[in-house]
Amino acid sequence: MSEEPQGGHVDDPSSASRARRAARAADDPGDGANTPRYADSAAKRRRGRLRPRWGRIAALAMALVLFVVVAAAGIYIWRANAGIKRSGAIADKTSQSSDLDLLVMGLDSRVDVNGNALPSDIYDALHSGDASDGGLNSNVLMYVHVPADGSQASVFAIPRDDYVDFPGCPDGVCKGKIKEAYGYAADAKTQELDKQGKTGQDAYQQARDAGRAAEVRTVEQFLGVEIDHFIEVTMVAFFQIAQVVQPITVCVNEKTVDTYSGADFKAGEQDINAEQAMAFVRQRRDTDNPDLAFTDLDRSRRQQAFIASLLVKLKKTNLLTNPGQLDKLVQVAQQNTVLDKNLKISQLTSLATSLEGSKLNFYTLPVESFGTADDGAAINVVDKAKIQGIVRSILHPGQSASPSASASASGSASYSPTYGMGATVSVMNESGVTGAAASLVGQLTGFGFTAGQATNGADILQESSVSYGSAVAGQAKQLAQQLGGLSANADSTLGANAVVVHMGTGFTGWPSASPSAASSAASTGGSSVSPSASSTAIPSAVDANSGGQSGPEPSQLTQISGGGIPCVK
Structure with missing residues (x-):
């Protein structure tokens, strides 16, 4: 079937x-x-x-x-x-x-x-x-x-x-x-x-x-x-x-049956073989109880529970x-x-x-x-x-969720107010938004960069990226992460101290050093402000076993801790 x-x-x-x-x-x-x-x-x-x-x-x-x-x-x-x-x-x-x-x-x-x-x-x-x-x-x-x-x-x-x-x-x-x-x-x-x-x-x-x-x-x-x-x-x-590690002990909150995957599990802990393990991790519905509505996120939690159980074994x-x-x-x-x-x-x-x-x-x-x-x-x-x-x-617990205050993606250092020192930053505007390049160059000087050129590209592109010369890889990579995790690539045609931001139509990574400037750029048709300047709240993790019979909401961040046999939907 x-x-x-x-x-x-x-x-x-x-x-x-x-x-x-x-x-x-x-x-x-x-x-x-x-x-x-x-x-x-x-x-x-x-x-x-x-x-x-x-x-x-x-x-x-x-x-x-x-x-x-x-x-x-x-x-x-x-x-x-x-x-x-x-x-x-x-x-x-x-x-x-x-x-x-x-x-x-x-x-x-x-x-x-x-x-x-x-x-x-x-x-x-x-x-x-x-x-x-x-x-x-x-x-x-x-x-x-x-x-x-x-x-x-x-x-x-x-x-x-x-x-x-x-x-x-x-x-x-x-x-x-x-x-x-x-x-x-x-x-x-x-x-x-x-x-x-x-x-x-x-x-x-x-x-x-x-x-x-x-x-x-x-x-x-x-x-x-x-x-x-x-x-x-x-x-x-x-x-x-x-097949090698069977049987594995798993746990589910509710009795559940799925004729599509072959799942047939009782409530609570049980030992399963290799074929049942396939059904455990691939179940996407309950054919007997429609109230147990499954999504891909539930299957992600199933696979995590299986891993935790495997580690126990x-x-x-x-x-x-x-x-x-x-x-x-x-x-x-x-x-x-x-x-x-x-x-x-x-x-x-x-x-x-x-x-x-x-x-x-x-x-x-x-x-x-x-x-x-x-x-x-x-x-x-x-x-x-x-x-x-x-x-x-x-x-990085205990630090601000804002890129400018949090540790860099490499985990090596935070975004200090002057991390761009020694680099000259230019922006190539390939988004089609008038004035966006000049606005971004102005904001980046607040992080220690020397202002370079603000120019418009010949083509409109979706992707945004950062390229850099041989002497400023560190500054460029931190900048790329602060601007929303852009790709950062060395470019031998650039001067040793040059950094170029290629701003495409999908650019959303306005820096947070000067929120008023970011808001101003947005009001002129620029991309949305940075995460730190948005009203988006960072949710706390809930236990994957929460939510009763229906399980956690898809909009909830869920957590499973190791060291035991997790019971999941």
Whole structure:
């Protein structure tokens, strides 16, 4: 039986642009090899929607499961020379902090990390179609922050349908669901390489790297953080790991049945096997009790509860000291995991130490409402200022939620009144709003920048960004974060002390040094004022077990603490 539409959280109707993003393994007539390509058939995409979607929704949970196991078994994996695939997608990123800032991405894909089809028995077990189904959407997005002292690990679940800006407008798309940034960028890279006559595995991996880099940039800009590392896994990993670690103890508040997912759980704690685990993390409705209305946010909380329960089991058993079990987990990691090449074993070891008990908190970021995009896609309407305020308030407790008073995204320093000293800032106005560039230059002098030029660009662009010369990387990166988490890129054509802000139509990051100036800019048609100058309140986290039978509201920030078996909806 197939998944039915519900609650604004179903796949978009197929279109030519979305079909291009569907990854499949197909024969390449160019070299005769089994070379991964992108599907161009919207009809094939629609046929895939008629199949039961175990894998699509399992992707919502498997990424963190594998991430936890890789972290906890990290030393063994490296000593075993396991051959886990490494990616240089963000190799040029350098952190100014000793904190660990990592993005976990789980892909809606029916192929392994090399684009190869999975064994037929896996497809049979998952009821997920075949290699032509799925795609390169990041259906799991988890931002993980562990401070240098390992005192408190925070994991933020980002709902996959949050409607956000895409830095660089990959594939000509400047705004969409946050999960789609990967697929659009991968497709754009594939088309570029096709024009150059480049195909085969190397071209496929270049496209995947483009997708990884784009997803990292998109999340950075949305959350207002800097991400230095990532872990990527494909959807089959969850089922394979659940087979190794079963049974797992979970808890639900109410008896619940769902004939679509196969969920059939009693109220309270219970042990579940691998197949039941799939149903636990993919349940999206109750077919017996319509009052139990599920959304994607409930499924995020389910996956977090599963992770917390898994950590309890790992602590109580000898699973990670059993060579036979570890070998099985390593095999899963080899086939279904990609790590960025700069992620070190020492960082994974530190991470494993932080993933226990009261040191770990899971958060599910809220949405304002469920809506519809211009193309008819079901989306989550989000308040970027509120989201960034939430993240800052959790990562830097006791400090102002305003970017100007909070620690920078790298965690290294606050935005002092003179952090721009030594840099000359210019603004290229590509938003079409008269006077916005001059207004922004004037405000930035309040942070120690020397005023440069305020000019209008030849084109109107959606994306905003910061570029900088060789001597002012630190000032530029802090500025980029203060202006709403923009991308910051070195530019060898600029003078050593030059910083240029490219202000696009989506610019919302007015600085907060002089609120009156920001308000004045807004009144002349400029972009909205900064989060600190807005009236957006930063909500406190509520327990994921709150809200009675109906559960927490989608607009509420929810929290699950580690160290026990959480009971959830």
